[in-house]
Amino acid sequence: MIIEKNIAQETQCYHCGDDLPNTPYMVDSKSFCCLGCKGVYQLLSNHNLGNYYAYNDVPGQTQKNKASHFxxxxxxxxxxxxxxxxxxxxxxxxxxxxxxxxxxxxxxxxxxxxxxxxxxxxxxxxxxxxxxxxxxxxxxxxxxxxxxxxxxxxxxxxSLQDVVKKQKSDHSEGHLIRKIAVAGFCFGNVMLLSFPDYFGLSALEQEFRTFFGWLNLAFALPVVFYSGRDYFISAWNNLKNGILNLDFPLALGIAVMFIRSIVEIVGNTGAGFVDTLCGLVFFLLIGKWMQQHTYHHLSFERDYRSYFPVAVTLIEGEKERPLPLNELKVGNRILIRSNEIIPADAILLKGEAEMDFSFVTGESLPVKKVLGEVVYAGGRQLKGAIELEVVKPVSQSYLTQLWNNEAFFGDKTMIRTFADRASKYFSIVLLSIAMGAAAYWMLHDDPSKAVASFTAVLIIACPCALALSSPFTLSAVLSIFDKNKFYLKNTAVVEELARINTFVFDKTGTITNPENTGFTFEGHITAEEKQWVNDLARNSGHPLSRELVKWLNRPAKYTAVKYMEKVGRGISGMINGNELKLGSASFLGLKMKSPTQGAAVHIIINNRYLGFFCSKQQWRSGFKDLIFKLGKDADLHLLSGDQDQDKQTLIPFFPRAQQMHFAQSPQNKLDYIHNLQQSGRKVLMFGDGLNDAGALKQSDLGIAVTDNINNFSPGCDAILDGASFQKIPMFIKQAKDAVKVIHISFGISLTYNAIGLYFAVQGMLSPLIAAVLMPISTITIILFTSIAVRLYAKKNQLL
Amino acid sequence: MNILYLLIGFSILLALIFLAAFFWASKSGQNDDTYTPAVRMLFDDEVQEKIEDIKSDEDHV
The missing domain is CATH 3.30.70.100 (Alpha-Beta Plaits)
Known part of the structure; x- marks a missing residue:
């Protein structure tokens, strides 16, 4: 046990757990992968904070790529x-x-x-x-x-956006919880006070009837005017706009119950419906709370501002000073250091630019820029410091001007949920039944029964179970998706997902895996020679070398001597007495054409040419299967910002060539989605970079695919962890099943309503029937929806 | 039976006190973070000398 542990520690960095290089950095007989990790350890142990390493093994994060300026x-x-x-x-x-x-x-x-x-x-x-x-x-x-x-x-x-976001941090959740607390408190007490009446009071106890009644009324006041206030406001606002939503019959039911309870209790004619009223509001608010589930650590509203820095270093003559980004003007000279982001389109004036545009395009291989070339905003400088001259304001850059598009103004058109559509008809039918019952008793000259039946219909048909079926179903789906690393912005997205009939994919980073480049070897190489290549390439920081080492996937065995690196061209060195050279054809002095796809790493060992590793992009695992399943009953499109070198390999996946589009600008992507929608399609967009942000926003449902959910992802309706990419068909099946569950539970609650209505239209609804029917229907719905959703999830292999 | 009036009054008063306590807890942010305090209470206050203890504990396993 102890020995095993020691071995594990020796091959891993004590701070971050990364593999150790051949010559690890040592302090206090602990080994570290880089100076950064060692520095953190020393700082912590100097301040007696060594416990940091006691609570967890390797708790730190790698310090290799850190260089920030504040x-x-x-x-x-x-x-x-x-x-x-x-x-x-x-x-x-x-x-x-x-x-x-x-x-x-x-x-x-x-x-x-x-x-x-x-x-x-x-x-x-x-x-x-x-x-x-x-x-x-x-x-x-x-x-x-x-x-x-x-x-x-x-x-x-x-970032700039986080500054803005803080000011409107919401207190609404706290308010809702307090409303639930008040409603629950009153509900409990009212139940207690109503029970004696239901079980029958002896003559001796009759004097308490009025007392309990008045107490009940007192409890009803905060429930109606504090907890239930939002239903009245919402119903009134919607009515003014000519919309009948589910809040209308709810508010009507609450109001009628309250008024009829006052009349009965004050006039000493009955016990009133206060317990039903309090229970109704309590359950409704719980449903609302379920629906408000939020992911605190995820943000679905991010745009370029949350990715761009707050300030940039301005060069004025000989002096440098930080300048807030919103004061940056055309013509300013700016200094971008290693690992900083270009905030606006600018011309490269000085230095060697090697840009990582992975946040913009999803492409992880760095791009080189020469002096005088325009560098687009959003790239991250990988090498040393460079100087640039700004040619466009921050908000007008190639990338950021996308946010001036109208798609970003105003909210996305509200998703029409099933409950919204059904409630319109429900309200109309409900009102006509109530009127009909009242008219019937009026014709029979029984006005008291007319009033009784009219109010009873509105009370018993109050769609509590109906209002709860959507939130409980959808929040159950949300938590199942959450377990499968698929995070939705809100519950309405589930219903939208069920309606999608067109899928649009971005290529780089979305359907290809940016972390996982594959290699093929052309030529002949032995396992031992692969080991040598591995041990040499390990020393290089070039992305291709790093990918190669990752792909070869074997532990270091030998130490490289006489190691040499020509940046961006190749590396050489001695491994176990053998002379190795890896790199581009020109670096090795070879005269041959480079392969048509991907980059090649040629290998020469002891002056003998062995062949080359050819990198090729790998589709995310399960991509083929996914396309096959989705393509069966939906249209598939591809929008890529890259040139069309991968077109041939993609043809098997996207059989209709006119549905594949290459060299698309962010604006093109947005327009393409818009055109699809114009032809009546429900479009789902999968994207990952900032260049997809417009398309994600424009589409009916935008899903950002990311390999680390804590990393930046553009504004979207849902965030999908790349590891769950192949589960998309199951998610869609589950969303469709959820809609089915909602329909069935609507049916169930309508059945309960019909039973209640049978008593109500005859004007013989007693408070006891209402008090029993309401909680039973509510609990049935809650149980049915949560069980049904989980059963479907099992069937869809999501649980 | 008149004692019932008093008893019910007390019971409601007690319930109101609990409701007020809940409001106070909610307002003072005690429900904002339901995870961290559970972890925080497991940390040892004293830092010096503790490192050795914990390390040797692990080896007993």
């Missing part, structure tokens, strides 16, 4: 926007830290005061991945604080 936080205007509260002594700031993932993170971030005593308090909200820090602003500047966080590996994500 000079802009010294600008008072920027800092003022970020902090929640500040006075002469202390400041409070809420920061979003994506790296938070385990109990060690909580422990470390709540012991920040041991690193710097100027931190008074730090509290973590684990599920939201947020930390609230109170610090003495005289002794510790905001920039210093953020730098401390970055130095221990917890760099907060600071």
């Amino acid at each position: 000079e802009y936080l010294d600008e008072a205007a920027i800092a003022a926007n970020l902090v929640d509260y500040t006075d002469e002594k202390v400041s409070v700031i809420t920061l979003y830290i994506p790296a938070i993932h385990c109990s060690s993170c909580i422990w470390l971030l709540e012991h920040l005061h041991q690193i710097n005593p100027a931190v008074i308090q730090s509290r973590i909200d684990f599920l939201k991945k947020q930390v609230v820090i109170t610090f003495k602003n005289q002794e510790l500047s905001l920039r210093k604080l953020i730098e401390i966080l970055a130095s221990i590996g917890y760099e907060p994500l600071i």
